[in-house]
Amino acid sequence: MPPGRVAIVSASVGAGHDGAATELERRLVADGLAVDRHDLLDLLPAGLGRAVREGYHRMLVRAPWAYQRIYSSTERARGGGAAARALLRAAEDRVLAVLRPGTGAVVSTYPGASRVLGNLRLAGRLTAPVLTYLTDFSVHPLWVADGVDVHLAAHAVPAAQARAAGARDVRVCGPVADPRFRPCEERERNRARARFGLPYDAPLALLVAGSWGVGPVRQVARELRDCGAAVPVVVCGRNEALAGQLRADGIEHVYGWVSDMPGLMHAADVLVQNAGGLTSLEAFGAGLPVASYRCIPGHGLTNAAALDEAGLGVWIRDLADLKGVLCDLVHGPLGVRQREAGLALFAQSSNGGPAAEIARVHRAGPPALTSHPVAWRRTRPRRLVVTTAVAGAVWACAVGTGVATTCDGPALLRAVGHGLVLDRHASAHGHAAGGHHS
Structure with a gap:
């Protein structure tokens, strides 16, 4: 019998989301499961993944005040805006296409991936259970997506925040980290100091x-x-x-x-x-x-x-x-x-930690959905005009809202040097001037 299969969807935004995915993969493989890794940014249309990454980076460096406004506004609104939803809808078919037959569970380590997978689950297009591993110790509402079956938290504090944001099945199972991160004795400490000068x-x-x-x-x-x-x-x-x-x-x-x-x-x-x-x-x-x-x-x-x-x-x-x-x-x-x-905190992982919890969900099969699947029909995605890389800056705070509703748009563009335009007129009339289209 072939091994059970798990897919992990992360995002190469910084290193934390991918780092957690790598350690989860290592542990799941050690438990005898086959693991497929996917980067959500690679599955965005028209090469937008690179714009997301670069725009987010530029925002943190050049306009951190704008990132704070986006983060706060999406926290109050408990979700992303129209641009974010359009981008995520455009990724759904691509995400579904890369999931191999026999995938028994799908794990997200990134809020945008959780939203895509949750939407697929609610629509009945994805039957495997979806889990979100919360890589952050605080839980922005964007981490909690409808349709996700299980949220895994490292500690009771993020677990409580996830429940407050609407997550139903939240399990505290400790953190994931490379096992080389362990306490050391003085002799090893001195050797490490000598090695690094x-x-x-x-x-x-x-x-x-x-x-x-x-x-x-x-x-x-x-x-x-x-x-x-x-x-x-x-x-x-x-x-x-x-x-x-x-x-x-x-x-x-x-x-x-x-x-x-x-x-x-x-x-x-x-x-x-x-x-x-x-x-x-x-x-x-x-x-x-x-x-x-x-x-x-x-x-x-x-x-x-x-x-x-x-x-x-x-x-x-x-x-x-x-x-x-x-x-x-x-x-x-x-x-x-x-x-x-x-x-x-790591002692909480004595029962196997998040990877063991994923394996248990995989073995149990898909739980009953908390809401009825929605009728799905293929619709033409709204057309996005990407003038520059703030396509990512606006979205990459884990799929944020539009510039105009969160901060001073012109000031943001001057500070970051890039921008995103969602051309609602073009979406309605089927044309757009310039830029790259999805």
């Missing part, structure tokens, strides 16, 4: 800002250095320009893309982060206390609040508190409590 006798603060190196990283690195609580060790991801700027600022220990993050965490005494994504979960697994400081807008702020509420990551809101909190995390009882809380 780091001082043996100084407390080290590992400063991370995601795979793109976004946020006020230079300011934070200087503040860490100047407060004297710990020596900053900065990971810039793929942002080579940032690495050069930090070296010019006199920051001694600066790295670009690091393939051995477990080793670097073993060398450090505390993690300072600004987004609250997968790296924070990895730090918990490594027994490293976590501080959130000068967080990026949107999910960076809400993740910091959720981690603080859970007692897993202290949120430093003021420069005046930076030195005292870091010293307590490195040497004091606050650090002891945070290490214990982080390791206890």
Whole structure:
């Protein structure tokens, strides 16, 4: 008998969604399941996936205020706008086409993928159960899509937020992280410091800002250095320009893309982060206390609040508190409590964690839908005029709403340098002037 088959749909927006998908895949394969991986951005029409990725990146770098407005407005509206819905509808056939026969469960690690899969499930076009693995510690309402059968949460705090957003079957099953992220003894810590050329006798603060190196990283690195609580060790991801700027600022220990993050965490005494994504979960697994400081807008702020509420990551809101909190995390009882809380989070995975829960749902087959399937008929997608890459910036806050309803559109276009136009007139009359059409 061939092995059971699971599909995972993620999105290459940053590294966190794909990182969670990779670890889920590894565990599911180890459990004897066949796994197919798909990137939602590759399944958007007319090459829009690249625009989504680049536009989102540009927005975080050039116009973070706009991202905050989009994030807040979609949170209040509990969903995306017309442009987002049109893009997602255009992806439905493509997503369905890549799911192989015999797929017994489909897992999303990205809000946009959850919406596409949920719509297919509600329409009766997808019979396999759909699960969403919540990669963020805070749960924006866009994470909770009608039609998704099960939501998997790492902790009770995101689980409660998912239920408040309307999710029915929410299961707390612990986080996923590469098993190399584990506590280490002093001898291994010293070897890691030697390998990275780091001082043996100084407390080290590992400063991370995601795979793109976004946020006020230079300011934070200087503040860490100047407060004297710990020596900053900065990971810039793929942002080579940032690495050069930090070296010019006199920051001694600066790295670009690091393939051995477990080793670097073993060398450090505390993690300072600004987004609250997968790296924070990895730090918990490594027994490293976590501080959130000068967080990026949107999910960076809400993740910091959720981690603080859970007692897993202290949120430093003021420069005046930076030195005292870091010293307590490195040497004091606050650090002891945070290490214990982080390791206890992984103890929740003793029953197999999210991958085992996915396997159980796969074996059980599709549960009854909570609402009746809607009648489906093929309709011509609304035509999108993509003038530039804010096609992604507007949508990539996990399928957001339109520029005009969330912020000052002209200011956004000036700041980001790209834009999305949903041509309603062309949609109605079957023509559009210029751009690329879906």
